[in-house]
Amino acid sequence: MAQRSLPRGMGSFFKECGHPQSRWPKCLHPYKIRYQSEAGRQAEESGFADQDAAIDRLTDIYKEKKAAKQAQPKAERIRKYGTMRFADYAEEWRAGQRHLAVQSVRHLDSLLEHHIYPALGSRRMNSFDHKVVDAFIRTMERNGTGLATQSNAFDKLRAILLDAHRLGIFPDNPVAGVKAPQYDPARAVIPSPEQLRAIRTAGDDAFTVIVDLMSGCGLRNGEAAAVNLSNIVADDVYRVSEQVVMSTGQYGPLKHRKAGEYRDVPLPARVGETIEWYVEKYGTTDGYLLRQPTDPTKPYKHYAMDNQWRRIRASGAVDVPEDMVLYGNRHFFASNCLAQGIPITDVAEWMGHKNIDVTFKIYRHLMPGSISSAAQLLNVGLAA
Structure with missing residues (x-):
């Protein structure tokens, strides 16, 4: 009998009708769930109309067991x-x-x-x-x-x-006072505006779109590969809602996000013009601009942009900064934002970082200003 297991400790759900899993959503037979009770014994429940209902019940049971575990006396824990x-x-x-x-x-x-x-x-x-x-x-x-x-x-x-x-396992916080490893800001190699202008046209038209989205909107490689005309929600706003997942080659949720979650990012006019130019020249497939050249029914592959980047670097025809990777085009977005005085909190949100600490670690050295310049600015608002 086939069954689908959730992460360890949460149990599984299944059907007893004999239909393969691929037919379960269309099959009218109810779902059953199987889990371990708090006493450690196997238990089953049935009568769930769909998969979501079965998963919700398993989740509730898991939460109840976890709550019971945390409610145990400290000494027992x-x-x-x-x-x-x-x-x-x-x-x-x-x-x-x-x-x-x-x-x-x-x-x-x-x-x-x-x-x-x-x-x-x-x-x-x-x-x-x-x-x-x-x-x-x-x-x-x-x-x-x-x-x-x-x-x-x-x-x-x-x-x-x-x-x-x-x-309550530890009397003291075991990570208190530990100096965390630090990113090396020098690793974020960023092209100059002149270098970026040459890089964006060094590959094919799809490569130009990808570089413009990364450098102009802060998209990750896979997010740029999933660019969709319907995600332009305003003349100056692009909604990032999915990416081409490297491991599967299919569309999937954003990094650190669940399916359906999104973030809105600025859409500079120049990037909007690039999108319009590409759509006018090649059209779209279900709104997607970039697809596999040999099979337009499939998403654009990561290796297509990576192979072009390697050829561009190897050719020596374009002035590419030493040690710059394709991701450096996204670094340009952060650098450009901070150079224009945009708050780093906004930059972190637009780039989709899980928390602002990541943004500080990578880009803190790019933030303009110093104590001296801050003193001069603050002095303007003070009484003479």
């Missing part, structure tokens, strides 16, 4: 979780991260599997303190782990340990 292996605790924590998009879950799994579990997976939860966390960071440094990966791994470890801290 410490006994239960204090001696638990970190990997086991982390798996329970991961099951509760239902708000994460598919790509974010894959990223989390990669960090756990390749960086966190090898170093800390077998360690007992009650043995963590700031020294253990600091040693983990130093190990990543010795192994030559990239700064971005170091920072992401630390963020995930901190989230898991803070969850345990709220349960």
Whole structure:
């Protein structure tokens, strides 16, 4: 009997009619759910009209069990979780991260599997303190782990340990006082306006559209590949609502967002003109500008823009900054915003960063001004 399982600890749903899963949405037979009760016994419920109703019920049960777990006396929680292996605790924590998009879950799994579990997976939860966390960071440094990966791994470890801290496993915050890994701002290589003008026309017409959307609207590579005429919601506003997911080659939700969530970004007139020019020349497919040249029914592939970028760099025909990657066109957007005095809070929102700390880490050095210039500006408003 086929069944669909939710993340670990939440249970599964199925039908007993014998139809394949592909037929379930059209089949009139009710869904059933299976889960473990608080007593650890397998339980089933039936009569759910559709998949969403079954999932909602499993989610409610999971929340009830989690609430019951957190309501246990502190001493009991410490006994239960204090001696638990970190990997086991982390798996329970991961099951509760239902708000994460598919790509974010894959990223989390990669960090756990390749960086966190090898170093800390077998360690007992009650043995963590700031020294253990600091040693983990130093190990990543010795192994030559990239700064971005170091920072992401630390963020995930901190989230898991803070969850345990709220349960009372640690008397003190185990990450308090730990110096987090820092991104190197020099890694954000940004083209000059003159270089950008040459780069945008160095590839084919689709490449021009992608570069303009990244440098003019702050879109990520995959978001630019999913550009759709219907997402122009005002003359100067573009609604970013999906991306071409690199791992699947299909349209999917935005990074750090659920399906249906979006962000609105400025649409400069020059970028709007590029979109109109491309649509007039090539038309659209269901509103999408960019599709696979050999099969217009499929989304534009990441490798198409990556291959062009490699050829452009290798040709030497265009002045490309040393070590600049395709993502540097998006960095140009942030740099341009900050140079024009646009608040970094707005820049963070338009770029779709999960929190403003990411924006500060990467672009703080680009923010104009200094203490001296601030003193001069503030002086204007003071009484003589």
